[in-house]
Amino acid sequence: MRSSTQGVPSRPDVADVKFTRLQTLHAELQGTAREIGPDQLVALEGATRERVIGVTAGLLRCFRITPDGRRHITRFVGPGGLVGLGTHPTYRNSTEAVTDSSLIVFPAHTLDTGMEKSSTIRKVVLDALTDEMSARDQTQFRVGRLWADERVANFLLEVHSCATTVKSGTGEIRMSRADMADHLGVTIETVSRALNRFQKLNLIKFVDVRHFVVLRPRDLSHFALGDCDEAPTGQARLARSARSETHHAA
Amino acid sequence: MRSSTQGVPSRPDVADVKFTRLQTLHAELQGTAREIGPDQLVALEGATRERVIGVTAGLLRCFRITPDGRRHITRFVGPGGLVGLGTHPTYRNSTEAVTDSSLIVFPAHTLDTGMEKSSTIRKVVLDALTDEMSARDQTQFRVGRLWADERVANFLLEVHSCATTVKSGTGEIRMSRADMADHLGVTIETVSRALNRFQKLNLIKFVDVRHFVVLRPRDLSHFALGDCDEAPTGQARLARSARSETHHAA
DNA sequence: CGGGACGTTGACGTTAATCAACTACCGTGG
DNA sequence: CCACGGTAGTTGATTAACGTCAACGTCCCG
Numbered sequence: 001m002r003s004s005t006q007g008v009p010s011r012p013d014v015a016d017v018k019f020t021r022l023q024t025l026h027a028e029l030q031g032t033a034r035e036i037g038p039d040q041l042v043a044l045e046g047a048t049r050e051r052v053i054g055v056t057a058g059l060l061r062c063f064r065i066t067p068d069g070r071r072h073i074t075r076f077v078g079p080g081g082l083v084g085l086g087t088h089p090t091y092r093n094s095t096e097a098v099t100d101s102s103l104i105v106f107p108a109h110t111l112d113t114g115m116e117k118s119s120t121i122r123k124v125v126l127d128a129l130t131d132e133m134s135a136r137d138q139t140q141f142r143v144g145r146l147w148a149d150e151r152v153a154n155f156l157l158e159v160h161s162c163a164t165t166v167k168s169g170t171g172e173i174r175m176s177r178a179d180m181a182d183h184l185g186v187t188i189e190t191v192s193r194a195l196n197r198f199q200k201l202n203l204i205k206f207v208d209v210r211h212f213v214v215l216r217p218r219d220l221s222h223f224a225l226g227d228c229d230e231a232p233t234g235q236a237r238l239a240r241s242a243r244s245e246t247h248h249a250a
Numbered sequence: 251m252r253s254s255t256q257g258v259p260s261r262p263d264v265a266d267v268k269f270t271r272l273q274t275l276h277a278e279l280q281g282t283a284r285e286i287g288p289d290q291l292v293a294l295e296g297a298t299r300e301r302v303i304g305v306t307a308g309l310l311r312c313f314r315i316t317p318d319g320r321r322h323i324t325r326f327v328g329p330g331g332l333v334g335l336g337t338h339p340t341y342r343n344s345t346e347a348v349t350d351s352s353l354i355v356f357p358a359h360t361l362d363t364g365m366e367k368s369s370t371i372r373k374v375v376l377d378a379l380t381d382e383m384s385a386r387d388q389t390q391f392r393v394g395r396l397w398a399d400e401r402v403a404n405f406l407l408e409v410h411s412c413a414t415t416v417k418s419g420t421g422e423i424r425m426s427r428a429d430m431a432d433h434l435g436v437t438i439e440t441v442s443r444a445l446n447r448f449q450k451l452n453l454i455k456f457v458d459v460r461h462f463v464v465l466r467p468r469d470l471s472h473f474a475l476g477d478c479d480e481a482p483t484g485q486a487r488l489a490r491s492a493r494s495e496t497h498h499a500a
Numbered sequence: 501c502g503g504g505a506c507g508t509t510g511a512c513g514t515t516a517a518t519c520a521a522c523t524a525c526c527g528t529g530g
Numbered sequence: 531c532c533a534c535g536g537t538a539g540t541t542g543a544t545t546a547a548c549g550t551c552a553a554c555g556t557c558c559c560g
Contacts, residue, residue: 064391066475072395074387086380087373092387115376116369123337126365129379130336136386137324137342141314143394144435145322148548177507185394187549192508209507209556225316398516427539437517442540459524459539 015162018080018131021124022054022104028121029114031104036097043083043095051105052084058101059174062093063182073183075135076175078162082128084108098175143185146225151184152194153223156204160214173210198223265412268330268381271374272304272354278371279364281354286347293333293345301355302334308351309424312343313432323433325385326425328412332378334358348425393435396475401434402444403473406454410464423460448473 025031031054036042042053045064053060060077074093077083083095114121142154160171173180177188184191195212198204203220205213214220275281281304286292292303295314303310310327324343327333333345364371392404410421423430431438445462448454453470454462464470 064387066395068475070395070475072391074390086383087376088380088384092384115372119366122365122372126337129383130338133336133379133383133386134338134342136383136390137314140324140386140390140393141322143390145316145320145432176505182395188507189509189550190548193548196508225318225320426537438539439518439541440516443516446540 015078015080018128019056020080021128022056022080022082024120025054025106025124026104028118029106029110031106034103034105036101036103038097038099041094041096042103043091043093045092045094046090049084049089049091049108052082052108052111053095054104054106055079055081055083056102056104059098060095060101061098061175061179061183062095064093071182072185073179075132075139076179076183078174082132085111085125085129085132098179139183148184148186148190149194149197150223150225151186152180152191153198153203153220154225155180155184156195156198156212156214157217157221157224160212169213170207171212171214173212265328265330268378269306270330271378272306272330272332274370275304275356275374276354278368279356279360281356284353284355286351286353288349289346291344291346292353293341293343295342295344296340299334299339299341299358302332302358302361303345304354304356305329305331305333306352306354309348310345310351311348311425311429311433312345314343321432322435323429325382325389326429326433328424332382335361335375335379335382348429389433398434398436398440399444399447400473400475401436402430402441403448403453403470404475405430405434406445406448406462406464407467407471407474410462418463420457420461420463423462 033056036058042060043049043051055077057079060081060083061073062075062077062083063071063073065071076098077095084091111121111125115125138158142151146154156171159173163172163174164170165172175183177191181188181191195204195206198220199206201219203214203216203223205215207213283306286308292310293299293301305327307329310331310333311323312325312327312333313321313323315321326348327345334341361371361375365375388408392401396404406421409423413422413424414420415422425433427438427441431441434441445454445456448470449456451469453466453473454464456462
């Protein structure tokens with residue numbers, strides 16, 4: 001299913017590293033496999049955190065819904081990702097499948113005891129938590145300080161770096177426009193318009209509604225500050241509230 | 251300095267729990283104390299993560315700056331809070347003091363070895379990471395799916411719950427409007443207008459520019475969805491993108 | 501061929517950013 | 531003591547960004 005089945009992985013990219021972690025966990029703890037279909041619920045916000053869930057294939061979304069019906073998708077969890085880590089007694093987000101997905105389920109207490117006994121498991125869990133935190137830094141920044149177009153561009157690059165089909169360089173958007181919108185904190189219309197604007201600017205090209213090719217990666221990342229390979233050109237505007245000087249180091 | 255010095259804490263609120271954790275860590279690892287003043291740098295984004303920093307007094311901000319000068323404050327870290335946890339080799343945010351602060355500094359490797367040896371330290375670190383993650387859920391949601399006024403209200407309630415002076419019920423805003431703005435993803439003007447609007451609506455009253463009393467907590471939390479004690483009244487609007495039905499449980 | 505989910509596009513209205521003036525509150529030095 | 535300047539905060543006018551409303555297109559599955 002992945003390049004790193006047994007032997008040396010050819011080029012250990014991020015997905016491979018995460019996937020190996022999950023395999024390690026499975027080897028040590030003997031989780032139980034499980035298949036689920038789109039929109040099936042995996043964890044409910046507020047419910048007792050009885051299970052930790054690993055994703056081997058497919059995609060999950062973690063989300064919250066406000067009393068008035070707004071949905072916020074905290075994160076998407078793909079292959080190698082874990083849901084339900086930490087010591088909190090309940091799930092802090094609901095989680096459901098975006099697409100058909102394969103899971104490995106671990107009872108939460110086996111993780112707890114496993115961490116006491118095995119330094120391998122300790123490392124895996126800490127690394128996974130650290131990764132999740134890094135991802136949060138990125139998404140929080142994206143939603144917190146970028147304009148709508150920039151959010152979409154930034155997300156697109158994330159999708160592209162994670163999910164590029166090996167042969168063609170084609171990125172796959174595995175979720176609906178509504179999912180993207182609820183993750184990025186904008187409306188579906190805004191997502192749609194941003195994407196089509198990018199296409200008109202020849203930054204990307206849509207193969208179909210869910211598959212795209214990045215034509216001009218550099219220019220696209222100018223929109224996507226923070227995932228930058230390069231410094232931005234000049235089209236970005238200047239914030240007033242940033243402080244110019246930073247003081248003595250600790 | 252805090253209610254839980256040695257004996258049983260009178261009423262163990264969130265701050266106390268966190269503070270006790272930091273004390274435990276200090277007792278086990280013998281960190282070194284350190285005092286710093288406003289705007290002094292504690293950690294630099296991208297630099298090697300050599301130290302883990304605990305806060306005993308004051309307030310820190312963790313932030314990123316874009317190439318074009320926008321600043322995003324990921325989080326504020328108050329007493330009991332920790333900066334630099336996890337296994338990532340570098341800091342993922344810069345950190346500096348908002349106010350005069352007292353720190354305890356641990357070399358990162360002592361945390362690593364400490365977690366291998368001591369299950370107490372393991373628990374402390376995991377709990378701290380879990381707390382940080384919960385806080386991220388909250389801030390990400392706040393910035394991701396709330397209108398400007400709602401963000402300010404939500405943040406105000408967080409400040410109020412964490413930092414209320416015991417005697418008077420007065421909340422203290424320990425950072426500037428610019429800090430609030432860069433955390434909430436809005437401008438200083440918008441923050442200012444929101445606060446003054448709340449005052450005109452008799453939801454809060456400002457003692458001075460940094461101190462406020464919540465006059466009508468319930469009505470204020472209606473603006474602040476997610477931190478709600480109650481369901482919202484009717485002024486909030488309905489999102490289209492939330493799905494009505496959730497499917498089978500796993 | 502009809503219905504429904506999903507996506508796109510356009511017209512319009514609201515929100516919040518921008519620009520700009522102004523006030524309040526320091527600390528410093530005449 | 532009061533001018534002076536610098537920082538922080540407020541307030542108003544204007545504009546840009548994006549949400550809302552609505553129509554329409556496309557694809558899929560019956």
